[in-house]
Amino acid sequence: xxxxxxxxxxxxxxxxxxxxxxxxxxxxxxxxxxxxxxxxxxxxxxxxxxxxxxxxxxxxxxxxxxxxxxxxxxxxxxxxxxxxxxxxxxxxxxxxxxxxxxxxxxxxxxxxxxxxxxxxxxxxxxxxxxxxxxxxxxxxxxxxxxxxxxxxxxxxxxxxxxxxxxxxxxxxxxxxxxxxxxxxxxxxxxxxxxxxxxxxxxxxxxxxxxxxxxxxxxxxxxxxxxxxxxxxxxxxxxxxxxxxxxxxxxxxxxxxxxxxxxxxxxxxxxxxxxxxxxxxxxxxxx
Numbered sequence: 001x002x003x004x005x006x007x008x009x010x011x012x013x014x015x016x017x018x019x020x021x022x023x024x025x026x027x028x029x030x031x032x033x034x035x036x037x038x039x040x041x042x043x044x045x046x047x048x049x050x051x052x053x054x055x056x057x058x059x060x061x062x063x064x065x066x067x068x069x070x071x072x073x074x075x076x077x078x079x080x081x082x083x084x085x086x087x088x089x090x091x092x093x094x095x096x097x098x099x100x101x102x103x104x105x106x107x108x109x110x111x112x113x114x115x116x117x118x119x120x121x122x123x124x125x126x127x128x129x130x131x132x133x134x135x136x137x138x139x140x141x142x143x144x145x146x147x148x149x150x151x152x153x154x155x156x157x158x159x160x161x162x163x164x165x166x167x168x169x170x171x172x173x174x175x176x177x178x179x180x181x182x183x184x185x186x187x188x189x190x191x192x193x194x195x196x197x198x199x200x201x202x203x204x205x206x207x208x209x210x211x212x213x214x215x216x217x218x219x220x221x222x223x224x225x226x227x228x229x230x231x232x233x234x235x236x237x238x239x240x241x242x243x244x245x246x247x248x249x250x251x252x253x254x255x256x257x258x259x260x261x262x263x264x265x266x267x268x269x270x271x272x273x274x275x276x277x278x279x280x281x282x283x284x285x286x
Contacts, residue, residue: 014171016066016083019164021049023073038068039280040265045069053088058253062088064265079165086172207239207277208258209247216250216272245277 047055056062070080222244
């Protein structure tokens with residue numbers, strides 16, 4: 001079995017899948033290890049790297065896989081996911097994707113520096129006005145030059161990663177995929193609804209289930225059944241924090257399962273899925 005080298009991969013980076021594969025090979029991680037660590041089937045990881053969208057589950061699940069994979073490799077998650085969405089969009093219709101927002105964004109260095117300069121200007125104006133109104137002072141007003149503000153240089157690895165992402169984005173744009181752009185107001189409303197949904201999920205237990213469509217839900221322990229009923233969209237259930245819990249879902253695609261606040265994607269070839277909760281809770285501590 002031949003192992004593809006980093007040099008070979010760098011020559012043919014045209015898709016986000018190839019970029020992910022390059023990052024994995026650089027870290028010397030096998031597909032089997034990625035599959036075991038992320039609990040994602042190996043064929044899906046391979047399909048992502050090969051840019052083979054037809055072998056992946058529906059787009060929302062595919063995006064979830066890419067998000068988990070990028071985070072696992074320590075990449076720019078939001079940038080990678082956006083590029084994947086651009087590639088996965090069909091020729092006739094743009095697919096709208098709703099995901100939980102679990103990444104925290106921070107202000108850029110430009111905003112920080114701008115805030116410092118603004119604060120200094122306000123301070124200087126205050127001192128000058130105070131002197132004019134009769135509050136005389138002979139103290140020297142300190143002046144801080146913009147050149148004196150130390151700006152942290154970006155890490156070389158991060159800069160290289162961003163440059164590769166930009167190259168991938170440019171190649172995607174060159175393919176000139178024709179898509180129907182949604183109305184700006186609809187996008188704003190969708191983003192607002194998505195944020196409200198994400199903010200409304202504040203689970204009290206380690207395992208939390210939110211139903212998005214009609215499905216059968218059963219939560220069974222070693223000694224008793226806590227819940228077993230056909231439920232509809234909007235139903236929420238907090239799984240007891242006990243050992244031996246098994247969750248059965250009739251239609252997995254109509255249930256969002258959060259474990260320790262993180263959305264887990266479960267796929268199966270059968271219609272019904274059985275989730276051994278202990279298995280995933282134990283993994284959190286390995």
